Amino acid sequence: MDLQLAASVAPLLGWAVHGGILTRRLATARRDPLTGLHTRAGWTARAEHLIRRHPSAAVLLVDLDHFKTLNDTHGHAAGDAALAATADRLRSWCGHNGIAGRLGGDEFVAVVRDLAAADLDALTAALHRPLPYAGTSLPLAASVGACLVAELPAPSLTDALAAADAAMYAAKGRGRRGSRISR
Numbered sequence: 054m055d056l057q058l059a060a061s062v063a064p065l066l067g068w069a070v071h072g073g074i075l076t077r078r079l080a081t082a083r084r085d086p087l088t089g090l091h092t093r094a095g096w097t098a099r100a101e102h103l104i105r106r107h108p109s110a111a112v113l114l115v116d117l118d119h120f121k122t123l124n125d126t127h128g129h130a131a132g133d134a135a136l137a138a139t140a141d142r143l144r145s146w147c148g149h150n151g152i153a154g155r156l157g158g159d160e161f162v163a164v165v166r167d168l169a170a171a172d173l174d175a176l177t178a179a180l181h182r183p184l185p186y187a188g189t190s191l192p193l194a195a196s197v198g199a200c201l202v203a204e205l206p207a208p209s210l211t212d213a214l215a216a217a218d219a220a221m222y223a224a225k226g227r228g229r230r231g232s233r234i235s236r
Contacts, residue, residue: 085155087133088140093162096154100164101210103151110151110202111168112213114221115143115180117159118194127191134186135193142179146171162214173199196224 085092091099104110117123117139124132136159143153143161151165165171180195198221200213 085140088137088155090140090144090161091152091154093154093156096152096162096164097210099152100154100162103164103166104202104208104210104213107166108203108208109167109169111165111171111199112202112210112217113163113165113173113176113197113199114156114214114217115139115161115163115195115197116221116225118196118225119192120159123191123193127186127189131186131191135184135191138184138193139180139195142182143176146176146179162217168199168201173197196221198222198224 084090084095090096100112104112117135120132120135123135136155139159139161140153140155143163147153147163147165150167150171151163153161153163155161177195177197180197181193183190184193185191198217198219200216200220202208202213205212205216
């Protein structure tokens, strides 16, 4: 190979490799390593896009009930398994109708194009199925709050999250293990 050609190709190859590494790092930063769900930053951009395009969208907040007790009783590996199972169930429920994310700890979030088509009762049932783990059955439970974006004075993700959060705490106040839609 011509020395001059090699000298001009080498920097381009270096930049291509560097660009690939940066792209992978950015993708990794937007995904939760334990669950594979989008992190808050990755989820927010997609959620805002869905809300703008789909007036019947709904935002959901999911909080695992008694997660600390599960962790303390069965260990952190069991807690990690519970988080991963919750993420899988939420991701599966969203399907092509929406997108799920993990805010942190035992808090998850989702936005779906149409809550009526998504069946909130099916999500609640899925999140309450026990998890087979290390020869035992871990009890899982979650409180779910939902906000129909069309019912907000102005359709914003911030307001939808606040309303879903209030609905989730109302579900917790009813003895947990349930869901509630903000009104």
